[in-house]
Every structure is written in C-alpha cells, then in structure tokens.
Amino acid sequence: MLLIIAVFISIGMAAYIAFPLLSPETAGSPLPVDVTVAGDLKRRRLVVYDNLQDLEFEFQSGKIARDDYATLRANYLGEAASLMVATQEAEQSQESNALIEREVAARRAQRKVQQKPDYTCAACGYENPLPVKFCGECGAGMAALRKKEVKKRSSAGIPPV
Numbered sequence: 001m002l003l004i005i006a007v008f009i010s011i012g013m014a015a016y017i018a019f020p021l022l023s024p025e026t027a028g029s030p031l032p033v034d035v036t037v038a039g040d041l042k043r044r045r046l047v048v049y050d051n052l053q054d055l056e057f058e059f060q061s062g063k064i065a066r067d068d069y070a071t072l073r074a075n076y077l078g079e080a081a082s083l084m085v086a087t088q089e090a091e092q093s094q095e096s097n098a099l100i101e102r103e104v105a106a107r108r109a110q111r112k113v114q115q116k117p118d119y120t121c122a123a124c125g126y127e128n129p130l131p132v133k134f135c136g137e138c139g140a141g142m143a144a145l146r147k148k149e150v151k152k153r154s155s156a157g158i159p160p161v
C-alpha cells in the first residue's frame, strides 16, 4: 500500500515538473531565439505539428475516442493552415520591405555620388559631407579656394567646372 502511494506521489511530482516543459508555449524551444514574426509563426506551426503527432499516437494506442480524435485533428489542421497563410503573408511583407530598403539605399548611394565633387576641399582633398563655407578638415575657406581654383584653371586654359 505504502509503495503504491509512493509511486503515485512520484508520478504526480514528475508530471508537475514536466508540465511547463510540455505546454505548447515552451515545447520545442525553451529559449525563443528567433523573435521575428516569421520565427514566432514557424515555432507555433512546429508546436501544432507536434500536437498532431501526439494525437495520432494516442489515437493509435487507443487512448482517444474516434470522435474526439477527428475533432482535435480538424482543429489542429485548421490552425496549421492559418499559420501557414500567416507565414506566407509575413514573408511577402518582409520581401517588399527588403525591396524598399534596397531602393532607398540605391537612391542614397546615387545622391552621395552626385554630392561628392561639390564639397571636396581643394586645399586638403577632404570630402565634406555637407555644403560648407569652411573645410571641416583643414578649415580653409571653400568659396575662396573655389575662386582661386577657377582663376588657376582659366589662366591655364581649362574651362571651369
């Protein structure tokens, strides 16, 4: 009798300890590494697949009635289907975001290329990122240098830029 009670208590404790590990929120990955929407959806889908597998096993071993099995299976399949749709939508929005970011980067690069010759210091060659009156590197007056440059060029027969 005592042995039976001891066995029941130990089973109860094992179940109590294992329960948080087996609950759907934490099953599979106790530490959520991928916190993106797509990662979360994938994790949830894997949990549903696990549940489906368990359900199949329990039905095969005769633990679940056919009606319950059919209902639960339909629920899981529906959940898996909606998660797949959500995953596809998330991937599409990610793709369009990536496209927009690429276009913005391309335009920025283009603008940089256009700006480059305008603010390069003629004295030290530093490429000032903004239109400035004085060079950010050597402090030389940009306008004066440009005029000098133009004068030099015209006296040398080179047309001004």
Ligand SMILES: [Zn+2]
Binding pocket: 121, 122, 123, 124, 125, 126, 135, 136, 137, 138, 139, 140
């Ligand atoms: Zn300079």
